[in-house]
Each structure stands twice: as structure tokens, then as C-alpha cells.
Amino acid sequence: MTSFAELALFLVVLSDFAVLATSRLSACIRAIAFQGILLGALPLLIHLDISGHLVVLAVGTAVIKAGVLPWFLRWAIREAAVRREVEPLIGYMASVILGAAALAIAFAVANALPLRMVGTDLLVPVALVTVMIGLVVLITRSKAVTQVVGYLMLENGIFLFGLTQSERVPFLVEIGVLLDVFVGVFIMGIVVFHINREFDSISAARLTELHD
Amino acid sequence: MVLLALIAIPALGAAVAYVLSAPRRSTLLIVIAAVHVALVARLWIVPGEQALTGWLADDPLGRVILTLVSVLFLAVAQYAIEYVRVGDPPGGRAFVTCMLGFLAAATLVALSHHFALLWIGLESTTLAVAPLIYQRHDRRSLEAVWKYLVLSSVAIAFALLGVFLLATAQPSGSTGGRPLVIDDMTLRATALDPAWLRAAFVFTLIGFGTKMGLAPMHSWKPDTYGEAPCLVGGLMSGALTSCAFLGLARVASICFAAGQADFIRPALIGFGIFSLVIATAFIIGQGDIKRLLAYSSVEHMGLLVLGLGLGGTGAYGAVLHALNNGLAKAMIFLAVGNVVLVTGTSASDEIRGLLRRMPASGILLVVGLFAVTGSPPFGMFISEFTIIGAAIGEHHPWIAAAVVGLLAIIFVGIAQMILEMVYAPPVQEVERSEERGRLVIAPAALAVVVLLLGIYLPRPLTDALSSAAIELGGRAP
DSSP: OOHHHHHHHHHHHHHHHHHHOOOOOHHHHHHHHHHHHHHHHHHHHHHHSSOOOHHHHHHHIIIIIIIHHHHHHHHHHHTOOOBBBOSSSSSSHHHHHHHHHHHHHHHHHHHHHHHOOSSSHHHHHHHHHHHHHHHHHHHHHBBBBHHHHHHHHHHHHHHHHHHHHTTTTTTHHHHHHHHHHHHHHHHHHHHHHHHHHHSSBBBBBGGGOOOO | HHHHHHHHHHHHHHHHHHSOOOHHHHHHHHHHHHHHHHHHHHHHOOOOOGGGGGEEEEEHHHHHHHHHHHHHHHHHHHHHHHHHHHHHHHHHHHHHHHHHHHHHHHHHHBBBBBBHHHHHHHHHHHHHHHHHHHHSSHHHHHHHHHHHHHHHHHHHHHHHHHHHHHHHHHHHHTTTOTBHHHHHHHHHHSSSOOHHHHHHHHHHHOOOOOOOOTTSSSHHHHHHHHHOOHHHHHHHIIHHHHHHHHHHHHHHHHHHTOOOOOHHHHHHHHHHHHHHHHHHHTTOOOOBBBHHHHHHHHHHHHHHHHHHHOOOOHHHHHHHHHHHHHHHHHHHHHHHHHHHHHHHBBGGGGGGOHHHOOOOHHHHHHHOOOOOOOOTTSSHHHHHHHHHHHHHHOOOHHHHHHHHHHHHHHHHHHHHHHHHHHSSSSOOOOOOOOOOHHHHHHHHHHHHHHHHHHHOOOOOHHHHHHHHHHTTBOOOO
16 A cells, blocks of 8 residues: 555645645645645555544545635635735745755655554655645735745644554544534635635735734 | 532533623623632542543642633733723624633633543633733734734644643553553653653643743743733733743653653743843834733743743742732723723823823823732742842852842833823823723732732731642742
8 A cells, every 4th residue: 555655645745835835726726635635545554444433534535625714715706806915925936846856855855754563664754745735825825815825834743743652642632623623714714705805805915914 | 519619600601691682781790700609619628639630620720820820811801891892892702701701711720630622621722812802893903813823823832732742751550550640650750751751741841832922932922911801811911821931841741750850940040131131122112011921921931831840949939920910910901901091002202191181090000010020029029039039049150140130120111101101291281081990900909919019918818829839840939
């Protein structure tokens, strides 16, 4: 199963870069939904003994991260009638290069870590690079929806890191974390909707009234 | 059973409140708040309960924070009932639900002896207060809630990474104990991998530190407190930040037990001093009373981590300070809430002559001024004094001198604004406003509690503080 797991992790990195390189919001959301499916599949691919607990976790992750949340974000951009990211802080080419640098750093750091690996050596570097690219998206993009996508990537990266410890973190906790992320993105989505209504744009860069 | 009830009752109440009619919602809110206080009081009589195989447990440190949350919530609930009637918030239905949801989440944080459960509770507190911040439904509050959500979600995500790193630090099998269970980790702390533990501390310090509002991760705080209704500001600066401090203190206690004190103390002291400096810089010349209180909160969060980092009696002072600061902050926020309700603004130079206009709230504001700046005879004087004393006792005289200097400047800054608001003559003659007695009860009651804590600390409380201090690598004075 390891080769399948590695293929899935490779595709996770690919979807990270897809979000970095594209200006179309719908493509960003598609990429993050695809990442959600991979995240649902990974627990089953990494662990050889498949238990009921794992299956529930996999299905729950896939339903929330690949189904409900992308659908909700799509609703938000449809209501707001926005298609494209405008004027990111740094250009798409530059952010892809930044992503490549993050990839190199992630592998270097992961090699240095004295970590007992589960299943595959790729898990930790892919987790780290997903966290870093998520942060890049969160910081450099000005649309509120894209920032939510960045936050989801950050969470996905941490979820991947959590897989190294999955036999030690109990089921109840995993479901609780998943639920918190779900509610968090849900509330963010509602705020995105209100930002659109108030400002006729979902650009978070317009939020500059508050200062000292 | 009591522990589960403490979490389940407000959680169920939150769901039920959503379908009830407005007057019944208010009754439910106050009844649940009162039941919660009664159950917490029971924990003081019968301590040491456990539930869920030790994942939830009552210990002195958690009990002090839980008591703070519970008492503060009762006061805020009483205030909120009248506030909802007068202020008529647009999201009336969700308002009570979110408040009760917050109580359930904060209780979970205080009782958790499992790091992942603690994380879930802390994240839930963020989510529960977000709709409360956006309660005015205008552009400014929208900006505030967006900044708060994004910043604290990212922060709490880092804290989750920190929790996973804690699990990684634990050796597998019976040598490590049950994963992420605080009691097991403390007991077998020497078996933890130091490198992973340090990494875990760094990430949880960033994560929980942002939720506390330590500088330089405090940028959400003035915006959020400035725009949120005052009672929400009271809940957040009193209860939510204290819960985040508890999370950080729990991680610190593991690090102390594992012999990592030399690694974490400088970081805690550094963040503490830096928060004090930033708070001082922004309090001077501040033009908005709510933003001023936000920076005052940054100051006190700085004092908390400073006390924790100093060790010795500083840990005792920090836990006592969390209690005092929470109650005093809620008290002054509610008093400011009364002022904002009448004047419709929180810009300090538009508010004058409060003593004539609304004497009760004006006097409460002055009392609050002395309470939050740590003047005797209020409780915060003792806890600040303990922390400064610890700086001298642990051979950091320069830190003690710096803290005293900064606190003096902060006192002048806050006093100047509040005294002008209360005593300066109004620009044009305004009539004395009708003050609602029910909006004065809660801040007055909190003021009395803060005053009593400054005069006399009951024996069970000092015992709890002492054992909490020992747990946090310090000692009782």
C-alpha cells in the first residue's frame, strides 16, 4: 500500500501548487476539494489494519473537506459573483517559486527530524510543505475566500502531521478537531458573505478602518 | 458526574435556547449560570473528581480558572438579560446560544486533563464568541470579526501542531503513559524527548499566546474589544484569555516537570516584558476607552506569563493575578458598557461629566480604574506585588524595576482618560440620564469581589493557589 500512499501524498503537493498558481477562485476550491478526498483516503492507505474507527474518520474527512466545505465556499463566491483573485501581494510565478523553496525546506527539515515514521517517509515533508504553502496563500492573497482556502490547507497540513501520531490520538479527539474546523470554516464563510454584502467585494484588503 | 454536568448543562442549554422565546431564553441563561456556580462551589467542597478515565479532572489550577469563568459568567449573564432588553441586538436568538456555548467550551478547557480535549475547548471558545463580536452587524464589527477569526484560527492551528508534537515527544508503550493525558505526562515527564518537547512548547506558546493576546500577537485585541459589545469584551478579556493562559500553563507545567525550565523561562519572561512595553506605548494617548482596556488586557497577560516565567512565588502570583484580572476586567467592561449604552460612543473625548450624567456608572468606572491598575486595596495589588517580589526574589532586580516603572506609566495613562471622562465638565449641558439599576448590579457585585480578594484570601483559595504554584514550577509565598 505504501506506493499508493506515496502517490496520494505526491498529489497533495500537486494540489498545493495548483492553489498557488491559479487566479481562478473556482479552480482553487476544486483543488482544495481534491486535497480533501486525498486526505480522506490517506489514513486507509497508510495503516495496514483497517478498523471501523479508521473508516469513519476517512469518510468523515472526505465528506467535510471534499464535500460540504467546498460546496459552501462555492456558494459564497457565487453569491458574491467573484471569479478571480485580484492583485495578490506577490505574483503567481513568484508564489510558485516560494512554494518550491518551501518544498526544499520541508524535505531538509524532515530529514533532520528524529521521527519514527509511519508507513512512508514522505508524510512529514508533505505535511510541512502543505502548512507552509497554506500560510503563503493566507498571507499573500487578498480575497477573503482565498484566505479561507489557505486556512484549510494549513489545517490539512497539520492533519497530515497528525497521521504520524494517529494510533495515539483517540477517535473522539479526531472527530472533535474535524468538527471544529468545519464550524470554523462555516463561520468564516458566513463572514465572507457579509463582507460581500457590506463592501460589494470580498476583498479582505478593504478591511482597513480599524487602527490606532 | 459533576464534571460532565458542568459541560453538558450549558452545552444543552445553548441548543435549547435557540428555540425558546425571548423571555424564556433570558431565564434559561441566568438559571444555567447559577447552576454552574453551584456545581463549581461543590468542587471546592468535594475536590479531586475525575471523569472519562481521567481525561477530565478537577485540580487546583483548573479549579481556580473554572471558578473565575463561572462567577464572571453569572455576572455577565445577569447583565446580558437587561442588555438584550435595552440594546435589542439584531441577532437576539443566537446571542444567548453563543454565550452558553462559550460557557460550555471554557468549562471544557478548565477541566481538560487531555491536551487534545483542551485544544478542542479552546477552539470552540473562539467560534462561540465570533458571532457575538459581529453583533452590531456593521462594517467595523465585520472587519473586527474577520481579523479575529483569521488570526486566532491560524494561531490555534499552530497550537494543534504543538499538541501533535507533544504526542510525538511521548515515547510509545507503557514508558510514556497514556498519550496526551496531562497527569501521565507529568508523572513520566523525564521520559519525554526534549527536542520534540521544546518544539511543542514553541508552537503552543505562539498558538495560546495569540489567543491570550501577548504582544506582538495582540493585533486582533484592540480591534475586537473596540467593536464587540462591552459585555462580550468582558467575557473575552476576563474568561477567554484566562483559559488560553491555562492552556499555556499546562504545557509549561509539563516542561517544568521534564526539566526544561531553562529553555522556557527566558521565552516567557521575554514575551511578558515585551507585552508590558507595547501596552504602555499604546495606552499613552489612546483615544478610545474600549481600545484602552484592550491594551490594559495586553499588559495583564504580559504580567501573567512574566510571573509564570519568573518562577518562585511568581507562579503563585500569576494564578492569583489571572483570577483578579479576570474579575476586574469584566467589572470595568460592564461599567463602560453602561456608558456606551447612554452616550452611544466609546471615544473618550466625546464622553464628559459622567459623574453628573450617570453617577452610579461613573463611580464604578473610577473604582474599576483603581481595580485594573492594581491599586490597593484591590486584589490586583497583591498579585502584582507578588509577581514583582518574585522578580527580586529570583534575582532579576532590573525586571522588577522595569515592571514598576511601566505599571506607573500605565496607571497615569488610564487614570488620565477615565478621570477626565468622569469629572471633567460636559461640553454642553446634558441631562442626567436614567440609569437602570439592573445594569449596575453586576459590575458593582464584581467590584465587591475584587475588593474582598484584596483584603482577605480564604484558606481553601490560598491552598489551591499554593498547589497550583508548585505544579507550575514555583512555590507558595
